[in-house]
Amino acid sequence: MSTARPLVVALALAAAAGAAFAQDAAPKREAFRVCQDPNNLPFSNTKGEGIENRIAELFAKDLGLPVTYYSFPQRMAFIRNTLRYKLPGEDFRCDVVLGVPAGFDQVSATKPYYRSxxxxxxxxxxxxxxxxxxxxxxxxxxxxxxxxxxxxxxxxxxxxxxxxxxxxxxxxxxxxxxxxxxxxxxxxxxxxxxxxxxxxxxxxxxxxxxxxxxxxxxxxxxxxLSSEPGVKFDYQMAMGVRYGEREWKQQIESLIERRRPEIEAILRDYGVPLLELEPPQAAAKP
CATH class of the missing domain: 3.40.190.10 (Periplasmic binding protein-like II)
Structure with a gap:
């Protein structure tokens, strides 16, 4: 997650990944609740100046919802302390991470939406x-x-x-x-x-x-820089939701497809070097 910051990917424990198969249907949502790093430009910050903040506003407008954020530094255990964080008797604090490596197994990752x-x-x-x-x-x-x-x-x-x-x-x-x-x-x-x-x-x-x-x-x-034998430089980025929230994931993927031109315009506005997305069978997890 930069990637990242610089691009950082930790391996998820299988037990943790399987613990969230709670509900399949997406609940009624009153806000588009985003998990974010509070100081991680160009991706996100508390002032709403990042790429992911712009995409969040785009998606929320499409859904007719306000945007809310739950912020936590994107160091170790970011997913556990944001997307999976829930106290007894309370709801989760946020519902989607807008920047994860494609195939990242700590979340249910969407199809990739850009490659850099x-x-x-x-x-x-x-x-x-x-x-x-x-x-x-x-x-x-x-x-x-x-x-x-x-x-x-x-x-x-x-x-x-x-x-x-x-x-x-x-x-x-x-x-x-x-x-x-x-x-x-x-x-x-x-x-x-x-x-x-x-x-x-x-x-x-x-x-x-x-x-x-x-x-x-x-x-x-x-x-x-181009990848070469022994060194991979390019990676695809996706979004992540909790495991078991199939309808929510499908909704996010629908937003990615519907708003792809606007997403690309945001990425280019921030100077992101963009590469063509890989065919699904060729996509590799960093």
Whole structure:
């Protein structure tokens, strides 16, 4: 979930996944209740400025419902503390997560609604100004390449990629998860790349596109990266509901199909590098 932030996927326990087969029919809904991270742009925040906030407003208008949010930092146990959170005698706090990897087994995931890829972000007037393709990075003179500082989140495809191409020493690792609630994934671009502390950053595409647009000086370039043997950069994203809520899931999937043009327009407005969705049989879980 970025992916994410940077893109982070934990394996669900089978027992937990099966515990929610409660009811099949969707109950009468009085609000479109969204589970969100309160500080996770470009996806969501408490001011309603993210991609998922925009999509929530779109869906809620279609359903004739107000939007409400239940916020919890998207660190460990996000699904357990949002979508599955329910005290005895109370209702669930929220009903849908608007950004999960396709096939994510902690939720009943919808069909994917977009596909993006990791991207290399760099200053157009910096040491990588002449870069036109990822392969150009490896063709640089050894001395110049050795001086590069490339920010990346640990345990991400970026670290695998640099290691594969003999550039692990050029990587500047950042922790995938932080206990600081004020930390957000775009800091690597908005703070450290913009200030010159880094020469480049490799992050999940939506983060790359959004924060590259926000930084006004220096002007930044976004170079989408292609998957290659041993390194997968592109992933499909879906939405998630609780297991057992078949009609609600079908309703969400119907909204995805009906509002696909508007969803794509929102994604493009945020600078998300978009790829064609994979055929259903080819879709892979990250």
């Amino acid at each position: 890829t990791y991207a290399l972000v760099f200053a157009k007037n910096g040491p990588l100004a002449s870069l036109k393709a990822p392969a150009d990075l490896f063709a640089m003179a050894p001395g110049a390449r050795a001086k590069l500082r490339i920010g990346l989140y640990d345990r991400s495809p970026a670290s695998e990629w640099l290691n594969k191409h003999g550039m692990v020493d050029q990587g500047v690792p950042y922790p995938m998860m932080s206990a600081d609630p004020q930390q957000y994934p775009g800091e690597i671009i908005e703070r450290d790349l913009a200030s010159g502390k880094l020469d480049a950053a490799i992050v999940w595409g939506p983060i790359a596109g959004y924060f590259a647009k926000r930084v006004k000086s220096p002007e930044l370039a976004v170079l989408p």
